[in-house]
Amino acid sequence: MRLRDLPSISAVLTRPAAQALLDRHGRTAATEAIRAQLAEARTALLAGGDVVPDPDTVAALALARLDAANQSGLRPLFNLTGTVLHTNLGRALLAEEAQAAALAAMGEPVALEFDLDSGGRGERDDHVRALLCDLTGAEDATIVNNNAAAVLLALNTLARGRGAIVSRGELIEIGGAFRMPDIMAQAGATLVEVGTTNRTHAKDYKAALNAETGVILKVHTSNYRIQGFTKEVLAHDLAAIAHGGGVPLLNDLGSGTLVDLSTYGLKREPTVREAVAEGADLVTFSGDKLLGGPQAGFIVGRRDLVAAVNRNPMKRALRVDKVRLAAIEATLKLYRDPDRLAQRLPTLALLSRPRAEIEDQARRLAPVLAAALGPDYAVDICACDSQIGSGALPLDTLPSAGLAVAAGGAALNRLAARFRALPRPIIGRIEDGRLVLDLRCLRDEAGFIATLAALP
Numbered sequence: 001m002r003l004r005d006l007p008s009i010s011a012v013l014t015r016p017a018a019q020a021l022l023d024r025h026g027r028t029a030a031t032e033a034i035r036a037q038l039a040e041a042r043t044a045l046l047a048g049g050d051v052v053p054d055p056d057t058v059a060a061l062a063l064a065r066l067d068a069a070n071q072s073g074l075r076p077l078f079n080l081t082g083t084v085l086h087t088n089l090g091r092a093l094l095a096e097e098a099q100a101a102a103l104a105a106m107g108e109p110v111a112l113e114f115d116l117d118s119g120g121r122g123e124r125d126d127h128v129r130a131l132l133c134d135l136t137g138a139e140d141a142t143i144v145n146n147n148a149a150a151v152l153l154a155l156n157t158l159a160r161g162r163g164a165i166v167s168r169g170e171l172i173e174i175g176g177a178f179r180m181p182d183i184m185a186q187a188g189a190t191l192v193e194v195g196t197t198n199r200t201h202a203k204d205y206k207a208a209l210n211a212e213t214g215v216i217l218k219v220h221t222s223n224y225r226i227q228g229f230t231k232e233v234l235a236h237d238l239a240a241i242a243h244g245g246g247v248p249l250l251n252d253l254g255s256g257t258l259v260d261l262s263t264y265g266l267k268r269e270p271t272v273r274e275a276v277a278e279g280a281d282l283v284t285f286s287g288d289k290l291l292g293g294p295q296a297g298f299i300v301g302r303r304d305l306v307a308a309v310n311r312n313p314m315k316r317a318l319r320v321d322k323v324r325l326a327a328i329e330a331t332l333k334l335y336r337d338p339d340r341l342a343q344r345l346p347t348l349a350l351l352s353r354p355r356a357e358i359e360d361q362a363r364r365l366a367p368v369l370a371a372a373l374g375p376d377y378a379v380d381i382c383a384c385d386s387q388i389g390s391g392a393l394p395l396d397t398l399p400s401a402g403l404a405v406a407a408g409g410a411a412l413n414r415l416a417a418r419f420r421a422l423p424r425p426i427i428g429r430i431e432d433g434r435l436v437l438d439l440r441c442l443r444d445e446a447g448f449i450a451t452l453a454a455l456p
């Protein structure tokens with residue numbers, strides 16, 4: 001029995017190797033981790049083992065233990081899923097300008113609701129109102145936590161205790177718990193469904209309009225498409241119907257964009273400016289989808305209605321903080337310079353990356369991945385299709401390239417788990433018995449190579 005040869009906690013703590021432990025995690029956690037490490041060694045000795053770890057080894061093991069336990073679940077990872085705006089991976093990546101603005105606002109006081117000119121009270125929307133109006137053509141604008149909140153708040157303001165008319169073809173589910181009928185119920189509006197799944201006519205809306213109507217709602221069905229025998233009433237005509245009945249038109253664009261995406265080689269999505277020009281009284285859209293900013297929901301449109309939204313007590317519960325507001329302002333400012341937008345806005349840069357460039361990257365990285373994985377896995381360069389994600393243009397994929405690792409089912413799942421366990425996890429997608437790493441969203445190639453080199 002060599003239990004008495006085990007070092008004491010204080011002996012471990014005085015070793016130079018313990019310094020990193022103390023620096024990084026503090027005395028309390030360090031002591032606890034050493035105690036746990038020594039307890040394990042004691043158990044091993046009692047079970048018949050004959051290895052007595054020296055104090056430096058105990059310190060190193062305790063450090064590894066604390067480092068592992070301390071890893072954040074929110075640490076950066078490589079999104080090689082092929083879905084650019086991946087909701088589960090945090091959607092849009094912020095531009096450097098937005099990151100810098102957020103960082104500056106984080107640690108210092110800012111004039112969030114303070115008017116620097118008069119010294120009096122200001123409004124937090126003031127920082128982005130003019131920008132939003134400029135970019136969308138709307139009279140006024142306000143911001144809340146996300147687009148779900150924007151829809152909830154707009155409906156609650158316009159149609160609480162009244163009817164909200166919507167086409168049966170637009171009663172969509174976005175994912176999570178966001179289903180249009182449920183949001184309407186939570187907003188206190190009575191759902192008035194009109195038309196059918198595939199066809200809704202102007203006369204359907206007109207027949208449903210009455211004194212109880214609070215709003216006509218149009219929802220951009222970005223995440224699914226009905227093809228064939230279909231009919232929808234265009235926003236322009238719907239606006240005329242709504243106004244004829246004395247009620248506003250609310251247009252939920254979802255992933256609203258501020259620019260014509262076809263300029264950047266992508267499929268067109270309706271822009272917010274178009275929705276405003278078509279006569280919608282309020283338009284709602286997301287901050288972290290195609291717009292490429294932080295999570296946020298925008299409500300733009302008629303001044304009197306935005307004012308009513310801002311008077312709604314619910315607004316206070318759904319507002320954004322200074323950090324996000326700073327990032328939103330910086331993101332919106334980038335749109336004033338469309339020529340450089342695709343370089344500065346990561347979402348747009350990734351979406352418009354040419355296939356050939358991604359393929360070159362795949363050619364460079366295939367041997368690196370093969371070397372890291374060893375002879376048990378076959379690595380191939382493959383053509384694949386990226387998705388925009390977040391429900392935007394689900395049928396319009398982007399030609400891309402990646403690395404495909406072939407292996408048996410269990411080995412494939414083991415490999416995916418090994419990638420996920422890395423200090424900087426690599427997330428791919430399993431497809432046809434292969435683990436595919438779509439390289440469209442790989443920006444830090446050197447970091448990726450370093451991560452592969454550390455693959456256990």
Ligand SMILES: *Cc1c(COP(=O)(O)O)cnc(C)c1O
Nearest residue numbers: 146147148174253254255286391
């Ligand atoms: C995504 C989406 C929403 C919800 O927006 P979040 O910003 O995720 O809250 C609402 N409506 C439509 C049409 C959407 O596409």
